[in-house]
Amino acid sequence: MFESYPEPFNAVVVGASGGIGSAFTQHLAGSGKVDTIIAYSRAPTAGHGKIETRALDFLDEAVLAAEANYLKDLAPRLILIATGVLHDGAAVQPEKALRQLDIGTMEEVFRINTFGPALTLKHFLPTLPREGKSVAAAISARVGSISDNGLGGWYSYRSSKAALNMMLRTSAIEMSRRWKEAVCVGLHPGTVDTALSKPFQSGVADKKLFSSDYSAGEMLKVLDSLTPEQTGQVFDYAGKVVPF
Numbered sequence: 247m248f249e250s251y252p253e254p255f256n257a258v259v260v261g262a263s264g265g266i267g268s269a270f271t272q273h274l275a276g277s278g279k280v281d282t283i284i285a286y287s288r289a290p291t292a293g294h295g296k297i298e299t300r301a302l303d304f305l306d307e308a309v310l311a312a313e314a315n316y317l318k319d320l321a322p323r324l325i326l327i328a329t330g331v332l333h334d335g336a337a338v339q340p341e342k343a344l345r346q347l348d349i350g351t352m353e354e355v356f357r358i359n360t361f362g363p364a365l366t367l368k369h370f371l372p373t374l375p376r377e378g379k380s381v382a383a384a385i386s387a388r389v390g391s392i393s394d395n396g397l398g399g400w401y402s403y404r405s406s407k408a409a410l411n412m413m414l415r416t417s418a419i420e421m422s423r424r425w426k427e428a429v430c431v432g433l434h435p436g437t438v439d440t441a442l443s444k445p446f447q448s449g450v451a452d453k454k455l456f457s458s459d460y461s462a463g464e465m466l467k468v469l470d471s472l473t474p475e476q477t478g479q480v481f482d483y484a485g486k487v488v489p490f
């Protein structure tokens with residue numbers, strides 16, 4: 247894997263504490279093509295081997311700016327944003343009906359699913375090397391597709407992911423002017439067995455519930471296969487475009 251990247255490279259994972267984020271980190275650590283993984287989370291545990299753990303609150307721009315300054319010299323070729331919220335086990339729950347909309351929940355979901363990743367793109371994208379393939383990817387979700395929404399429900403989560411897709415698309419266009427070989431995309435991981443999906447797994451067939459390890463590995467293969475001509479889109483774990 248990682249054959250498309252020109253040389254051994256450094257990688258960044260934001261949300262490295264999560265189910266999919268930690269699987270990304272492990273895949274990267276297992277590759278001879280990857281030098282150092284800078285693994286960000288809000289409350290990092292100790293790093294080991296090639297994994298350097300660092301604290302990040304991506305809603306604090308001063309912290310993001312300081313970390314971007316740190317990353318400048320490392321010039322990561324791969325930036326993965328694997329943060330997100332669907333429920334918090336308490337007040338934040340996916341809404342089934344309009345009458346359940348609540349300003350506090352909507353703000354919280356958009357802060358984590360849209361604003362944090364967008365601010366991360368603002369500060370971290372400029373640290374990608376100008377020459378050779380580089381990739382910035384954030385995990386979105388198929389339910390963020392407006393044209394694919396036949397089921398309804400999950401108002402805030404769906405809308406925050408649709409807005410994330412627009413942030414990614416717009417960033418990709420701006421980037422392509424100066425980073426000619428860069429790829430900036432969203433990813434749909436499938437339904438993955440993590441804390442985020444746990445309360446909603448009952449209707450999912452066994453074979454359709456992926457392990458984090460499998461989903462992360464497939465998404466890294468997809469990123470490996472992408473070219474700059476495909477920037478600005480959303481791809482699922484199998485490499486298929488998810489329509490906006």
Ligand SMILES: NC(=O)c1ccc[n+]([C@@H]2O[C@H](COP(=O)([O-])OP(=O)(O)OC[C@H]3O[C@@H](n4cnc5c(N)ncnc54)[C@H](OP(=O)(O)O)[C@@H]3O)[C@@H](O)[C@H]2O)c1
Nearest residue numbers: 261263264265266288328329330385387437438440442443
């Ligand atoms: N699992 C699925 O079936 C599925 C399907 C489609 C899309 N996705 C997307 O995949 C991504 C990863 O989800 P996951 O399944 O791996 O869930 P997860 O295990 O719950 O991980 C969520 C990650 O988001 C971080 N996070 C949550 N609230 C945050 C906040 N306020 N500020 C900063 N970071 C915060 C968590 O960090 P802390 O440890 O600091 O809380 C954690 O690293 C999400 O974007 C999710 O929407 C998942």
